[in-house]
Amino acid sequence: xxxxxxxxxxxxxxxxxxxxxxxxxxxxxxxxxxxxxxxxxxxxxxxxxxxxxxxxxxxxxxxxxxxxxxxxxxxxxxxxxxxxxxxxxxxxxxxxxxxxxxxxxxxxxxxxxxxxxxxxxxxxxxxxxxxxxxxxxxxxxxxxxxxxxxxxxxxxxxxxxxxxxxxxxxxxxxxxxxxxxxxxxxxxxxxxxxxxxxxxxxxxxxxxxxxxxxxxxxxxxxxxxxxxxxxxxxxxxxxxxxxxxxxxxxxxxxxx
Amino acid sequence: xxxxxxxxxxxxxxxxxxxxxxxxxxxxxxxxxxxxxxxxxxxxxxxxxxxxxxxxxxxxxxxxxxxxxxxxxxxxxxxxxxxxxxxxxxxxxxxxxxxxxxxxxxxxxxxxxxxxxxxxxxxxxxxxxxxxxxxxxxxxxxxxxxxxxxxxxxxxxxxxxxxxxxxxxxxxxxxxxxxxxxxxxxxxxxxxxxxxxxxxxxxxxxxxxxxxxxxxxxxxxxxxxxxxxxxxxxxxxxxxxxxxxxxxxxxxxxxxxxxxxxxxxxxxxxxxxxxxxxxxxxxxxxxxxxxxxxxxxxxxxxxxxxxxxxxxxxxxxxxxxxxxxxxxxxxxxxxxxxxxxx
Numbered sequence: 001x002x003x004x005x006x007x008x009x010x011x012x013x014x015x016x017x018x019x020x021x022x023x024x025x026x027x028x029x030x031x032x033x034x035x036x037x038x039x040x041x042x043x044x045x046x047x048x049x050x051x052x053x054x055x056x057x058x059x060x061x062x063x064x065x066x067x068x069x070x071x072x073x074x075x076x077x078x079x080x081x082x083x084x085x086x087x088x089x090x091x092x093x094x095x096x097x098x099x100x101x102x103x104x105x106x107x108x109x110x111x112x113x114x115x116x117x118x119x120x121x122x123x124x125x126x127x128x129x130x131x132x133x134x135x136x137x138x139x140x141x142x143x144x145x146x147x148x149x150x151x152x153x154x155x156x157x158x159x160x161x162x163x164x165x166x167x168x169x170x171x172x173x174x175x176x177x178x179x180x181x182x183x184x185x186x187x188x189x190x191x192x193x194x195x196x197x198x199x200x201x202x203x204x205x206x207x208x209x210x211x212x213x214x215x216x217x218x219x220x221x222x223x224x225x226x227x228x229x230x231x232x233x234x235x236x237x238x239x240x241x242x243x244x245x246x247x248x249x250x251x252x253x254x255x256x
Numbered sequence: 257x258x259x260x261x262x263x264x265x266x267x268x269x270x271x272x273x274x275x276x277x278x279x280x281x282x283x284x285x286x287x288x289x290x291x292x293x294x295x296x297x298x299x300x301x302x303x304x305x306x307x308x309x310x311x312x313x314x315x316x317x318x319x320x321x322x323x324x325x326x327x328x329x330x331x332x333x334x335x336x337x338x339x340x341x342x343x344x345x346x347x348x349x350x351x352x353x354x355x356x357x358x359x360x361x362x363x364x365x366x367x368x369x370x371x372x373x374x375x376x377x378x379x380x381x382x383x384x385x386x387x388x389x390x391x392x393x394x395x396x397x398x399x400x401x402x403x404x405x406x407x408x409x410x411x412x413x414x415x416x417x418x419x420x421x422x423x424x425x426x427x428x429x430x431x432x433x434x435x436x437x438x439x440x441x442x443x444x445x446x447x448x449x450x451x452x453x454x455x456x457x458x459x460x461x462x463x464x465x466x467x468x469x470x471x472x473x474x475x476x477x478x479x480x481x482x483x484x485x486x487x488x489x490x491x492x493x494x495x496x497x498x499x500x501x502x503x504x505x506x507x508x509x510x511x512x513x514x515x516x517x518x519x520x521x522x523x524x525x526x527x528x529x530x531x532x533x534x535x536x537x538x539x540x541x542x543x544x545x546x547x548x549x550x551x552x553x554x555x556x557x558x559x560x561x562x563x564x565x566x567x568x569x570x571x572x573x574x575x576x577x578x579x580x581x582x583x584x585x586x587x588x589x590x591x592x593x594x595x596x597x598x
Binding site: 002004005008009011012015016019077084085086087088089090091092093094095096097098255256 | 270333336337338339340357358361362364366368370372373374375376377381382385386388389390391433
């Protein structure tokens with residue numbers, strides 16, 4: 001393992017991300033924040049939603065913002081870099097094993113997902129106005145969940161980025177990301193799906209469920225949520241699977 | 257000590273569309289794999305390299321010459337760790353490029369067929385980060401980047417985003433990047449494609465200069481003049497096979513006669529071809545179609561009179577005569593029956 005090269009790859013991604021920081025933040029966070037505003041503020045203040053909904057929504061918004069930021073940070077550049085321009089080639093020719101280039105992408109994506117999470121927490125809180133009750137009683141569990149979610153986002157982004165062609169980006173959003181979002185228990189607790197038993201168990205295949213339910217368990221323990229040990233272990237297992245799959249796909253794609 | 261290259265019985269079969277060399281057309285992500293024995297989809301199989309063996313000594317400027325699709329870029333792809341060989345082995349120095357990729361990567365610099373520059377960076381940053389990937393210190397890479405920018409006349413573009421550069425400038429930057437870490441072996445895949453004549457001359461100067469430092473240089477080209485003036489040794493490659501190998505001079509003198517007269521008639525009779533074959537200086541007559549003949553001979557112009565006379569005597573009308581002096585183009589034609597540009 002060649003740390004100098006690894007660090008150089010990481011600083012390249014950091015450099016590029018910093019250059020487009022504001023744009024990236026707007027791109028990733030505007031939608032969840034507007035969502036927060038409309039559902040968390042407009043509808044609750046108008047009485048359409050109960051004020052308690054704010055506490056349900058906020059952890060979900062944090063989860064989905066991190067997922068979107070991480071997936072986009074890794075998948076989108078990879079899709080273009082693997083296209084006809086093969087921009088990634090100079091990194092594949094760097095004196096480091098190709099698998100480590102993939103690991104570097106995951107780390108860079110994690111950092112971006114964590115930054116997105118850090119930005120969205122205060123931003124969403126402010127957008128929401130008063131009434132959202134978040135608990136920071138378990139800071140370590142919270143940090144651990146953030147890391148697990150960020151890792152899932154980045155490794156998932158790697159897998160997606162290596163499986164999708166540039167012409168299919170639109171399709172990727174509509175058939176993968178949107179359903180994951182809608183059935184990811186982002187805007188409602190998992191237990192609310194009780195009325196749809198088939199769906200309730202089908203959504204358990206969706207990793208976003210564990211991300212939002214997990215963060216809900218940590219930040220808003222008074223809201224119904226799946227037990228933390230289940231969400232944590234499910235996320236950890238998914239993370240490992242995604243890392244293995246992503247690196248495998250990357251290595252395959254890296255050579256012809 | 258320079259680093260040489262050895263290729264042993266290299267084979268490559270693509271089972272998906274090849275990424276068109278390093279410049280690649282990219283992959284397609286349609287349903288490429290089908291499962292179940294019932295609906296077995298016809299698998300794409302493209303034989304790109306068919307048992308190629310080569311040895312390039314350290315310090316040589318070596319050229320791979322051939323038409324598009326001959327296997328040049330695949331050879332470069334394998335030597336630069338970017339393509340997995342189906343069979344055979346390739347070595348850069350003592351390292352098997354597929355099994356000891358990282359060690360091989362340290363030794364090589366690569367200029368791809370189409371610029372694959374990092375579009376998210378500026379011209380100077382491309383060089384700086386490249387240096388960083390190869391472990392250069394901040395001070396060293398800044399110094400080298402400025403040198404390379406100067407050498408390739410890119411200094412005034414140093415802070416411009418790469419995506420704003422023209423094709424020719426990108427190509428220059430690709431070459432500068434490949435030389436940034438001072439590799440022992442430099443691979444250039446069609447380096448002068450898309451360069452204006454002036455820049456081409458500059459490139460030749462730089463390649464020669466780099467070769468003079470004892471570096472090994474492998475380049476592919478389908479320009480005969482480039483191969484002729486730049487390369488110390490050449491391999492002519494077609495349909496994944498090496499069809500001739502040697503110095504440009506050796507190769508040219510291997511063409512029977514050296515001169516090629518391409519003749520066209522209203523019809524070429526057997527009798528006429530026999531007569532031409534017997535003319536003094538003629539070594540070989542090839543006739544692929546009934547109205548044409550390729551005459552290999554040790555002279556050009558002096559043969560035209562006798563050929564026209566023979567044609568008249570046989571009642572055949574000569575439509576066109578074209579004399580080609582000894583060149584690699586003729587050599588290629590001789591070995592493959594096709595022009596390089598076909």
